[in-house]
Amino acid sequence: MFLRSVFFFVALCPLLISAAKPNVIIILADDLGYSDLGCFGSKTIRTPNLDTMAAQGTRFTSFYVAQAVCSASRAALMTGCYPNRVSMQGALNHTSKEGIHPDEWLLPEMLKQQGYATAAFGKWHLGTAPMFHPLKNGFDEFWGIPYSNDNSKYHPSLAAEMPPLPLYEDEKVIETDPDQSQFTRRITEKAVSFIRRHEDKPFLLYVPHVMPHVPIFASERFKGKSPHGLYADVVEELDWSVGLILAAVQQAGIADNTLVLFFSDNGPFLSYGNHAGSAAPLREGKLTSYEGGVRVPFIAHWPSTVPAGKVCDEVLTEMDVMPTLTKWLGSPESVQKTDGKDVTDIWFGKEGAKSPHESVVFYAGSELQAIRSGEWKLHFPHPYITPHAEPGRDGKPSNWENMKPAAITQSGIEGIATRHGYKVAQQELALYNLNADIGETKDVSALHPEVVERLKKLAEPLRAELGDTLKKVVPTAVRPLGKDTN
Numbered sequence: 335m336f337l338r339s340v341f342f343f344v345a346l347c348p349l350l351i352s353a354a355k356p357n358v359i360i361i362l363a364d365d366l367g368y369s370d371l372g373c374f375g376s377k378t379i380r381t382p383n384l385d386t387m388a389a390q391g392t393r394f395t396s397f398y399v400a401q402a403v404c405s406a407s408r409a410a411l412m413t414g415c416y417p418n419r420v421s422m423q424g425a426l427n428h429t430s431k432e433g434i435h436p437d438e439w440l441l442p443e444m445l446k447q448q449g450y451a452t453a454a455f456g457k458w459h460l461g462t463a464p465m466f467h468p469l470k471n472g473f474d475e476f477w478g479i480p481y482s483n484d485n486s487k488y489h490p491s492l493a494a495e496m497p498p499l500p501l502y503e504d505e506k507v508i509e510t511d512p513d514q515s516q517f518t519r520r521i522t523e524k525a526v527s528f529i530r531r532h533e534d535k536p537f538l539l540y541v542p543h544v545m546p547h548v549p550i551f552a553s554e555r556f557k558g559k560s561p562h563g564l565y566a567d568v569v570e571e572l573d574w575s576v577g578l579i580l581a582a583v584q585q586a587g588i589a590d591n592t593l594v595l596f597f598s599d600n601g602p603f604l605s606y607g608n609h610a611g612s613a614a615p616l617r618e619g620k621l622t623s624y625e626g627g628v629r630v631p632f633i634a635h636w637p638s639t640v641p642a643g644k645v646c647d648e649v650l651t652e653m654d655v656m657p658t659l660t661k662w663l664g665s666p667e668s669v670q671k672t673d674g675k676d677v678t679d680i681w682f683g684k685e686g687a688k689s690p691h692e693s694v695v696f697y698a699g700s701e702l703q704a705i706r707s708g709e710w711k712l713h714f715p716h717p718y719i720t721p722h723a724e725p726g727r728d729g730k731p732s733n734w735e736n737m738k739p740a741a742i743t744q745s746g747i748e749g750i751a752t753r754h755g756y757k758v759a760q761q762e763l764a765l766y767n768l769n770a771d772i773g774e775t776k777d778v779s780a781l782h783p784e785v786v787e788r789l790k791k792l793a794e795p796l797r798a799e800l801g802d803t804l805k806k807v808v809p810t811a812v813r814p815l816g817k818d819t820n
Contacts, residue, residue, distance in 0.1 A: 355448065355536040356636070357592040358659065359525075359579065360411075362540070363572060364404070364457060364482075364547040365620055366598035366631065367611025370569055374631045376612075378562040379569050383577030384596065384633065391594075391635030392644040392683060398651045398706075400673075401697055402600040402620050402627030404482060405459045407652065408542070412440045412460065412471075414656030414674035416697070418800040421815040423699045426459060428485045428497055433461015434471065435816040439668035441656050442472030445538045448663050455524040456517075456542035457482065463818035469505055477503050477524050479544065483514055488549040490730050491753070515551035517544040518568075522575040526582040533586035541579070542599075543572060548606050549729055565609055580635070589637050597652065598630040605732040605755035607725030617774040621750060622718050623696035623703040624774055625711075634681055641683035648680050649689040649706065670813065693792040702802040703761075705793045709769040712779075712789040716804055717747050719756035731755025765789075 369375040373388040374395075400410035404425040406417035412434070413420050420438055434440070442452040453475035454468045459482065461467075468476040479501060484490075486499035498510035525541050545551070545568050552567035556574070560566035576596065583592050602611035604619040604626075613619050613626030620627055632650070634640045653674030660667055661676045679687035693707040703716040722732040732755040751758050765779035765786050779786050801809030 354591055355450070355663065357532075357537050357539070357583075357588060358445065358450075359539045359583070359592060359594045360541065360655070361576060361579065361594065361596045362408075362411075362456070362542040363596075363598040364543055364545060365600065365603045365611065366546060366569070366572075367602035367619070368613040368616050368626065368629055368631055370602070370611040371573075371631050373633070375614075378560075379566045380560065381569065381573040383573045383580065387576060387580060387594070387596065387635045388633045390637065390642050391633055391640045392642075392646055392681070394632040394634065394650055395645060395647045396649045397597060397630060397632030398628050398649070398694055398696075399598075399600050399630055400628075400651060400653055402622055403698075404457075404547075404599055407599040408459050409434060411652045411655060412442075413438050414441075414653050414660075414668070414672035415670075416653070416673045416695070416796070416800060418697050418700065418809070418812060419671065419673065420813050422460070423697070425482065426461060427481055428462060430462055430481075431818045432815040433463060433466030433818070435814055436465065436470070437670075438813070439670065440472050441659070442468075442538055442540070444472075444656070444660055444665050444668075445536075445663075446472050446474070448665055449536060451528075451532045451535055451537040452540075453524075453528045453537070454478065454540040454542065455521045455528070456540075457544050457547075458542070461816065461818075463820070464505070465818055466816060467502075467505055473540070475504065475528065477501075478521070478542070482547055483517075483544050484548055486549075487511060488514070488729075490548075490734055513551075514544070514549065515553050515557070517551070518571045518575055519553050519555075522578050525575075525579050529579070529582040529586055529588075533588050541575075543575070545569075545572060546611065548603055548609050550609050563608055565611065569611070590639075592636065593640070594635040595633070595655070596635075597632040601627045601630060603754070605721045605726050606729070607721075607727050607732065609726070609729055615773045618718070618720060621698065621754070621756075622720075623698050623713070623716075624718070625768070625772065628696055640681060644683055646680060646683075648687070649691050649694060649708075650677055650680060651691070651694060671811070693789070695793055695796050697800070700801060700803045702793065702797050702800070702804060705789050706768070707789055707792055709767055710782075710785050710789060711766045711768055711774065712786060712793075713761050713764045713766075713774075714793075714804065715760070715762050717758050718761055719747065719751045719754070720759050722755065722757055726755055733757075 409422035501509040556571040601619040616626035618624035675690035696704040726732040764777040799811035
């Protein structure tokens with residue numbers, strides 16, 4: 335009888351959700367490593383609030399971002415699409431004239447149409463020009479920076495070329511080169527205030543933190559308080575922030591109607607050594623299609639709705655957030671194609687629920703580099719970046735002494751490697767069984783040629799749609815970036 339009641343509740347959940355219009359809080363860390371949280375295996379960084387969030391909610395261990403770099407990852411979250419479908423590869427900077435196209439149907443626009451109040455506090459990174467501003471893309475409030483915090487006087491090799499970092503409140507620049515040690519505290523204060531001001535109305539609160547993207551800073555309250563260095567200080571301050579946001583939800587009496595999601599935009603910036611996180615036991619990190627770049631920690635918290643204390647290893651992606659919420663609220667779906675899936679059954683812990691993704695592909699820029707289907711991951715031949723043997727230290731990337739300004743401006747993978755202190759290596763065709771080899775260390779393609787062929791065939795439709803410069807395939811189903819013509 336009990337199990338029948340549980341199944342009935344799960345089946346009824348979408349109807350209840352549509353009536354109740356749950357609040358949605360998305361907390362996004364920047365360059366956090368897969369194993370930087372206690373609940374994901376860290377033995378050095380103390381994250382009691384995130385550990386409690388996981389104990390009270392569900393921890394997902396095979397959650398993927400769509401591309402292991404800032405702007406592309408955020409575009410996937412906001413649109414429910416592979417970033418290549420919306421032509422958003424890589425990371426924008428202060429010189430960029432492009433941004434998310436005005437015709438794209440974004441998560442805050444969908445929720446705003448459903449009567450939600452919307453706010454974003456932190457790093458936007460989907461366009462710098464006024465036409466790309468968060469308030470032009472569905473948000474009622476914005477406080478934060480338009481791009482990464484290293485596009486500033488703190489850049490390790492291009493500081494002289496960087497303009498002052500602007501801090502916005504709504505559409506007005508209120509400070510330049512703000513004290514970065516106060517970012518986490520100020521973002522948290524904005525988030526808590528927003529919750530208190532909107533406890534009687536459904537809301538979307540998007541908290542894309544600036545940290546722990548380099549350069550990293552912690553406030554005086556946390557600096558030097560961890561026995562494991564500045565990076566641990568920074569992550570522990572982020573954990574404190576999560577605790578305050580969850581407490582504000584509880585104090586407002588809205589916890590039972592509030593979904594809170596926590597994840598990172600991509601894996602750790604490994605060339606920065608002791609100022610970067612850890613993806614162990616995963617391979618590589620940010621800017622790669624290996625697990626350490628695209629698999630990130632993900633926690634969902636919603637008392638009485640998301641199961642408490644559960645660990646789920648089904649394949650999910652950030653692209654699923656948009657279509658799942660759209661389905662809950664009965665909102666009209668985007669007339670443009672999306673790639674995410676409704677994952678309600680998995681988030682809500684329905685018995686036997688399986689990933690709706692037959693496969694997930696991984697691009698780096700415009701290169702289709704890998705595909706995962708079930709336990710199998712196939713890498714196509716591709717170049718990739720990997721840290722030098724000697725990691726960077728104290729805010730400088732590996733090999734930074736040998737960086738030459740002229741070389742830093744070059745494009746392509748060599749340019750990426752030069753700018754960020756990496757070297758370039760080559761990955762040949764390889765098949766990995768992630769259930770047995772999560773670190774992608776043992777190529778078993780020779781033992782499973784039928785799996786290799788199956789995954790190759792699964793990749794073909796998306797290669798044809800989204801293109802692939804590795805094979806000189808021109809895309810047939812991509813949409814344009816917005817372009818600022820002023």
